[in-house]
Amino acid sequence: MDFLNFLDFKITDLIDIVLVAILLYYVYKLVRGTVAINIFIGIVIIWAFWKTTELLNMKMISSMVGGFMQVGLIALIIVFQQEIRKFLLMIGSTNFANKRQYLRHFKFLREETINTKVDLDAILSACEKMGKSRTGAILVFERSNSLDFVKSSGDKMYAEINQPILESIFYKNSPLHDGAAIIQDNYIVATRVILPISKEKNIPLRFGLRHRAAVGITEKTDALVLVVSEESGQISYIKNGEFVLYKDIPELTEMLKKDLL
Numbered sequence: 001m002d003f004l005n006f007l008d009f010k011i012t013d014l015i016d017i018v019l020v021a022i023l024l025y026y027v028y029k030l031v032r033g034t035v036a037i038n039i040f041i042g043i044v045i046i047w048a049f050w051k052t053t054e055l056l057n058m059k060m061i062s063s064m065v066g067g068f069m070q071v072g073l074i075a076l077i078i079v080f081q082q083e084i085r086k087f088l089l090m091i092g093s094t095n096f097a098n099k100r101q102y103l104r105h106f107k108f109l110r111e112e113t114i115n116t117k118v119d120l121d122a123i124l125s126a127c128e129k130m131g132k133s134r135t136g137a138i139l140v141f142e143r144s145n146s147l148d149f150v151k152s153s154g155d156k157m158y159a160e161i162n163q164p165i166l167e168s169i170f171y172k173n174s175p176l177h178d179g180a181a182i183i184q185d186n187y188i189v190a191t192r193v194i195l196p197i198s199k200e201k202n203i204p205l206r207f208g209l210r211h212r213a214a215v216g217i218t219e220k221t222d223a224l225v226l227v228v229s230e231e232s233g234q235i236s237y238i239k240n241g242e243f244v245l246y247k248d249i250p251e252l253t254e255m256l257k258k259d260l261l
Contacts, residue, residue, distance in 0.1 A: 024044075046065065046068070046069065047069065049065060050062065050065040050066055050069060053065060054066075117185050117186045118141070118161065118183065118185065118186050118256075118260060119161045119162070119186055120253050120256055120257065121253075122161055122162050122163045122166070123139065123161060123163075123166065123183075123226070124235075124249055124252065124253060125163050126163045126166035126167050127139075127166075127226055127228050127235050128235070128249065129163070129167060130166075130167060130170060130228045130233075131228050131229070131233035131234065131235055132233060133233075134230055134231070134232075134233050135167075135170050135171065135172060135177075135228065135230065136170065136177075136210055136228055136229065136230030137166075137169075137170040137177075137181075137226075137227070137228040138179075138180040138181070138195075138210050138213065138214055138225065138226070138227050138228075139166075139180070139181050139183055139225065139226045139227075140180050140181065140182050140183065140193070140195070140214075140217060140223050140224075140225050141183050141223060141224040141225070141226075141256075141260060142182060142183065142184045142189075142223055143221075143222045143223060143224065143260070144222055145221035145222050145223065147182055147190075147217075147221065147223060150180075150182070150193050150194065150195055150196070150217065151182055151189065151190040151193060153179075153192075153193055153194040154179055154180075154182075154190045154191055154192040154193035154194065155176065155190065155191050155192050156189070156190055157188050157189060157190060157191050158187055158188075158189060159187060159188045160186060160187055160188075161183065161186050161187065161188060165188070166181075166188075169181055169188070169191055170228075175192075176191040176192055178192055179191065179192040179193050179194055179195075180192075180193040180194075180195050180213065180214075180217075180225075181193070194213075195213035195214070195216055195217045196213070196216040196217060196219075196220060197209065197212045197213055197216050198212045198213075198215035198216035198219055198241065200212075200215060200219075200241070203215060206231075207229075207236075208231075210227055210229075210230070211227055211229075211236060211238070214227045214236070214238040215238055215241050215242075218238050218239055218240055218241050218242075219240075219241040222240075224237070224238070224239050224256065224259055224260070225237075225238040225239075226238075235249075235252070237252055237255065237256070239259065
């Protein structure tokens with residue numbers, strides 16, 4: 001019987017399954033936590049239904065669903081525009097050749113000895129102090145996706161991270177305090193950087209342009225962002241275009257360590 005042909009299993013079939021599983025995993029990572037996740041799940045269900053009808057030789061329903069899948073391709077490109085952009089950025093990142101960055105894409109292959117080099121204690125101590133003095137700040141952590149396209153809008157710098165230098169950069173009378181600071185490994189590589197502003201309408205009105213810029217860069221890349229509010233002094237953590245909730249600074253530290261691995 002034809003539908004039992006899957007018993008003739010080859011090594012290429014195993015490779016095919018693994019590659020599809022990896023692709024679906026990273027597509028899921030890109031849309032997780034966004035409205036697009038529901039669309040993604042719906043597509044997977046329709047695709048599974050389509051393949052099931054093909055396997056059972058149900059020609060009429062199979063052709064109808066198959067036609068819908070083909071016609072809907074253009075609509076899906078429009079719906080997933082941001083996610084496709086992030087996926088292509090991840091694949092074509094200029095930092096991809098770096099071993100440490102490369103292993104971030106395949107966490108199951110990384111060595112236990114690889115840890116973040118970023119001095120998170122200095123960063124969070126500076127953020128806490130700036131929060132108490134109501135000093136606004138935005139720190140962008142570069143990960144796998146290159147941020148060269150925004151770095152060029154600011155001033156290049158190559159300064160090792162420490163608490164005093166972070167506080168001096170965002171000091172209200174400092175010429176560098178406007179815009180974002182880009183952090184790569186344990187160095188501040190750019191200041192006064194202009195970030196893309198998110199057009200998301202669900203962001204609460206109490207958040208201003210600084211927070212919208214943080215959401216915007218995390219929508220377009222896999223960067224992580226810490227924002228210190230000038231109005232409330234609150235420290236916000238933004239990832240994948242979403243505000244990540246945390247209880248206290250130790251929990252935020254652990255979350256950052258995990259995400260920067």
